[in-house]
Amino acid sequence: MSALPHSLTIGDLAARTGLAVSAIRFYETHGIVKPVRNAGGHRRYGRADIRRLSFAMIAQRLGFPLSEIAAHLTALPDHRAPSRADWTRISDGFRSQIDARIGELERLRDKLDGCIGCGCLSLASCALYNPEDRVAARGPGPRLVLDPD
The missing domain is CATH 1.10.1660.10 (Multidrug-efflux Transporter Regulator; Chain: A; Domain 2)
Structure with missing residues (x-):
């Protein structure tokens, strides 16, 4: 070319x-x-x-x-x-992922102070956020932050 x-x-x-x-x-x-x-x-x-x-x-x-x-x-x-249509097509593909990430960041922001503030830093033993480790049934990882309420 x-x-x-x-x-x-x-x-x-x-x-x-x-x-x-x-x-x-x-x-x-x-x-x-x-x-x-x-x-x-x-x-x-x-x-x-x-x-x-x-x-x-x-x-x-x-x-x-x-x-x-x-x-x-x-x-x-x-x-x-x-074109505008080209960019709209791409942005539609990213929009839902960006919205999900914003939700995760907001949940993290809103819960992080409380977790660090209590001093235990363990969701498995934290009576405030996860009494008796109930969240374990929802799967591995930081479910309290990753899962929408």
Whole structure:
């Protein structure tokens, strides 16, 4: 494929996104961006790749694994800016997961002070939050935080 019109070098893309060149190459190996090669064999990126990389950086900061981010981005068209409909489709996929994470964080925030405040730090022996270890029946792990009330 020939170079894109209004293409960016990897250095240009690094300057625009704040990513190191090596990070951009890493994202490339995961299919987040797909450069084309010019006649000299150099990578050229489209302006839409700024959005792709920015989205990936934000989603990673929110704790989404790169494989999941890449899977969502494969639905976007290559070498053109995504449309509003494209982004809506992706955001719908993330919205329910983000809402669930917000709920988990709120439960953790609301219960953390009490647990640390009592000093026992053990939900198995805490008479306040988990008398007689009743929560064990709901499964392993921190069920009081993970499970909605």
